[in-house]
Amino acid sequence: MNEGLFEMKKILIIESVSMPARELGKSLQDFGYTVEDVNTGESGFNHAVTENPDLVIIDNNLPDIEGIDLCKKLKKNKFLSPIIIITEGSEETIPQKGLKEPPDAWLHKPFYMKEVMFRIRSVLKESNKKEKATPKDNKEAKRIRERTLPSQLPEIKGLDIFSLNIPSMHTGGDFFDVFLTNEGKVGFVILDVCGKGLTAAMMIQNVSEIIGSSKERFTASSDILFTLQSEIADFLTPYCFLTSVAAIYNPYDETIEISRAGHPSPLFMREGKVREVDPYGIFIAKNTGGVFQSSLERLSLNFEPDSVLLFHSDGLTELKDKKRRNYGTDRLKSSLAKNNNYNAETIARNCLNEALLFADPDYEMDDITVICIKKSPN
Numbered sequence: 001m002n003e004g005l006f007e008m009k010k011i012l013i014i015e016s017v018s019m020p021a022r023e024l025g026k027s028l029q030d031f032g033y034t035v036e037d038v039n040t041g042e043s044g045f046n047h048a049v050t051e052n053p054d055l056v057i058i059d060n061n062l063p064d065i066e067g068i069d070l071c072k073k074l075k076k077n078k079f080l081s082p083i084i085i086i087t088e089g090s091e092e093t094i095p096q097k098g099l100k101e102p103p104d105a106w107l108h109k110p111f112y113m114k115e116v117m118f119r120i121r122s123v124l125k126e127s128n129k130k131e132k133a134t135p136k137d138n139k140e141a142k143r144i145r146e147r148t149l150p151s152q153l154p155e156i157k158g159l160d161i162f163s164l165n166i167p168s169m170h171t172g173g174d175f176f177d178v179f180l181t182n183e184g185k186v187g188f189v190i191l192d193v194c195g196k197g198l199t200a201a202m203m204i205q206n207v208s209e210i211i212g213s214s215k216e217r218f219t220a221s222s223d224i225l226f227t228l229q230s231e232i233a234d235f236l237t238p239y240c241f242l243t244s245v246a247a248i249y250n251p252y253d254e255t256i257e258i259s260r261a262g263h264p265s266p267l268f269m270r271e272g273k274v275r276e277v278d279p280y281g282i283f284i285a286k287n288t289g290g291v292f293q294s295s296l297e298r299l300s301l302n303f304e305p306d307s308v309l310l311f312h313s314d315g316l317t318e319l320k321d322k323k324r325r326n327y328g329t330d331r332l333k334s335s336l337a338k339n340n341n342y343n344a345e346t347i348a349r350n351c352l353n354e355a356l357l358f359a360d361p362d363y364e365m366d367d368i369t370v371i372c373i374k375k376s377p378n
Contacts, residue, residue, distance in 0.1 A: 009124075010051070013037040014044030014070070015059035015086070024057075027113050028120075031282075041065035048074055052081065055120065057107075059086045071103050082123040086111075102324050114280075121241070121262060121283060122314065125194045142167075144201040148208040153178045156186050158251060160374040162344040164352065166315075167367050173200035174313050174367040175207055179215040184251065187218050190311045190371055191228075191244040192263065199240075206235055207242075221246045221259035222298050229261075229284045229292050241285040245311055249303065254375070256303045259296055264317060267333060268301060269308040272340040274333040277301065277309075305377045308347060310336055315366035316352070319359040327355045348372040 011033050013025055025035040036053070038044045041062045048056055056074070060067035067085050074083065082104035104123040107116065145167060153161050163176060173193030181187055189211060193203045210231050211224070218224050224246035232242065243263035249256045258266060262283030265276040279297035282288065303309070312332070319327040335354045339347045348370045359365065 009055070010034045010036070010053040011120075012044065012047055012051070012053040012056045014041065014056065014062065014067070015039065016061060016063050017059070024116070027116070031117065039063075041067075041070045045070060045073060048079055048081075049077060055082050055084070055124065057084045057086065058103075061088070068103070084119060084123060117262070117282075121243070122318065140198055140201070142201075144198075144205050148175065148204055150177055154180055154186075156180075156249075156251075158254075158376050159186065159249065160344040160376055161371070162348050163369070163371045164348055165367070165369045166352075166365075168315070168365055173204055174315070174369040175204045176311075176369050176371055177208070177211055177215070178371070179211070181218050181248070182216045183219060185219070186249040186251070187215055187224060188247040188249070188311065188371060188373070189224055189244060190263065190313065190369055191242055192313050192367075192369075193242050194240050203232075203235065203240070203242075206232060218248065220298065221248045221257045222296050224248075225259050225261050225281065225284070225296060226293060229288070232284065233286050233288070236284075236286045241283045243283045243314075247309070247311075249373075254303050255300050256309065256373075257298055257300045259298050261292070261296070264312060264314050264329070266312075267308075267310040267329075267336055269310070269336055269340060270304065270306075272337055274337045276329065276333075303375050305375050306340075307375045308336070308340070308344075309373045310347070310351070311369075311371040311373075313367060313369040315368040316355055316370065319355050319365055319368075320363050321358055322360045324360075327358050331355070331358065344372040344374045347374065 011028055013035065015037065016039050025037050028035050038047055041064045058067040058070055062070065071083050071085060084105045084107055085103040086107045086109060088109050105119045107119055149165060153163060161178060165174060175191045177189050179187045191207060193200045207228065210228060214227050225244060228244065244261045245258065245263045245266055247256055247258045258277055258279055259281060260279050261281045265278040267274055268277045277299060279299040281296040282292055284292065317327055317329050317332055332351060335351045339350045352370060
């Protein structure tokens with residue numbers, strides 16, 4: 001067990017089939033959560049309102065009530081913790097009449113623990129954002145953000161690089177940087193801190209200082225994430241965590257190495273074909289050093305002429321339309337493929353614009369950060 005990863009975070013699983021619930025519960029316990037499970041909607045409702053868990057996961061196929069109706073009942077009774085619904089198929093096939101507030105996320109069977117952890121991380125992060133900040137705090141957070149993000153990117157022979165960052169209304173926790181190392185390699189990092197406001201901004205300032213003092217010495221993508229884990233973890237509260245993707249481009253053999261710490265997977269495009277690059281790695285959190293280092297993978301790609309690599313924060317893929325459907329990775333992949341022949345700036349802007357056209361303009365979006373790298377033709 002990873003003690004303290006999410007200290008005192010309680011998850012309630014409401015599922016009729018006990019074996020999957022036990023397996024899911026055991027996996028979540030391994031990640032440091034306190035887990036309890038019940039097998040009926042009635043017992044689940046009573047447990048939720050009396051014990052007030054931090055997160056509830058509900059199977060839609062309960063013996064006494066559909067999960068979506070239990071969700072409706074909980075929200076009607078002012079239950080504030082996030083709710084995830086497990087379904088056999090798409091949520092679009094589930095009647096949601098009378099449901100003023102949809103579930104915070106959906107999981108589709110069969111699912112993998114990587115997906116489960118990503119969903120849990122996302123809804124807990126969204127829950128943390130609801131904390132209010134004073135105008136003075138927001139002003140200071142904005143000032144810190146403007147100081148820590150790069151004002152311009154280095155010019156790298158053979159690479160076309162473009163970045164954009166759109167902060168949310170409350171100044172969130174996205175960070176990115178592009179830098180040169182002593183070996184003549186190029187480092188890239190994109191990072192997201194849970195929460196918003198001044199607390200997140202101060203954490204980003206710490207991250208910026210750590211990267212700034214170490215970047216010339218980095219030789220591998222994993223070095224960047226190891227350094228962040230070892231130097232930032234002590235500043236994290238039990239409820240705070242970071243996700244990140246780091247990369248090192250080697251101009252001598254034209255390869256790019258990527259490591260990932262719980263962050264959305266970068267997209268790699270070659271000859272108009274797009275795929276996710278998803279080396280395994282857990283997010284950066286308190287008291288996870290040994291597990292973090294032993295689980296972190298590195299993946300190397302041949303970065304041939306006209307290849308494209310797109311890093312992004314979850315604010316892009318989690319944009320929602322009026323039906324509260326996520327924009328999602330599949331739509332982003334399709335958008336990227338359509339922009340194969342453009343330069344890095346046009347690719348990034350077109351992908352962003354297509355996502356914003358999908359999104360409900362009244363939806364309060366998260367920070368959006370995009371880094372697009374295109375290998376110049378020979």
